[in-house]
Amino acid sequence: MRLVVLRCDAPSISDFSVAPVPPEVHDLPTIPARRDLRVIDDAAFDVLPVDPTPSLDDIAKQPDVAHLGTPQFAPQKPERPLRIVVIGSDAALSAVLTRLMRADNMWAEIGFVPQGESIAATSWALPSDPQEALNFALTQPVRPVPLIRDDAAVAVAGAATITNWDNAEITGEIIVDDHVQIRHEASAKIPRRGIFGARLVPMLDAPGIAAVTMDTPLPGAVPSRGLFPRKSGTVIAQSLSTGRALQAGGLSLRVQVDGTSRKRPVERVTFYRHLRDLQIVRP
The missing domain is CATH 3.40.50 (Rossmann fold)
Incomplete structure (x- = not known):
């Protein structure tokens, strides 16, 4: 070795x-x-x-x-x-x-x-x-x-998120395989609970991606306007969906992989399972 x-x-x-x-x-x-x-x-x-x-x-x-x-x-x-x-x-x-x-x-x-x-x-x-x-x-x-990787060829170790660039509610659509995870238009005023994006994590088995909807902004994110939720980054438990790929499209999206954000907002992004598996040491 x-x-x-x-x-x-x-x-x-x-x-x-x-x-x-x-x-x-x-x-x-x-x-x-x-x-x-x-x-x-x-x-x-x-x-x-x-x-x-x-x-x-x-x-x-x-x-x-x-x-x-x-x-x-x-x-x-x-x-x-x-x-x-x-x-x-x-x-x-x-x-x-x-x-x-x-x-x-x-x-x-x-x-x-x-x-x-x-x-x-x-x-x-x-x-x-x-x-x-x-x-x-x-x-x-x-x-x-x-x-799991994104269309910019960045591998996900722990988790990735898709949110609004300015930490407001998301306007757009997120689909996991053929399931609509999010289809939403942001409110004029930021609510305490709303639709702020999706969080995904790699699974241990097929199909590969598990995603949930976030009903508050990410931890530490400060909305550009409106109300501030006391606890950020919470998810809607019933929103869990799994699949091989996740596609998102919308206005001014922020993509973060393991806490590192892309430098510019995007209008679309795709995450999907790579053709080779990760050979990780684990129990």
């Missing part, structure tokens, strides 16, 4: 004594950029310089959708497996997964050691104690899950 540890602004995590092989430890920024992640590009090429399995184009041309059913172990079987352990936030993990996805290296094994509150760690039932989580990430086997 080749073991690469990415410490994303987490220098205090340093006990790798249970690792099966000596790890390569790299200290990176809180949210690593593409240039910071060249190390995993190099490691993947060193372990598997030529991928003998069908390409993404080949998979997309297949007449069935077997690749979108129950998550599968990666078909690539390098003689020396590559495991990448990310120590950091959900946003840091998203950056790493995005880089691996864009380079088509999703066959790499991924361990995650959350720092602070983590939706991804909760979804995967990872240990809450940092050292316990590290030991788990270093030694335990993978269990594949769907990888």
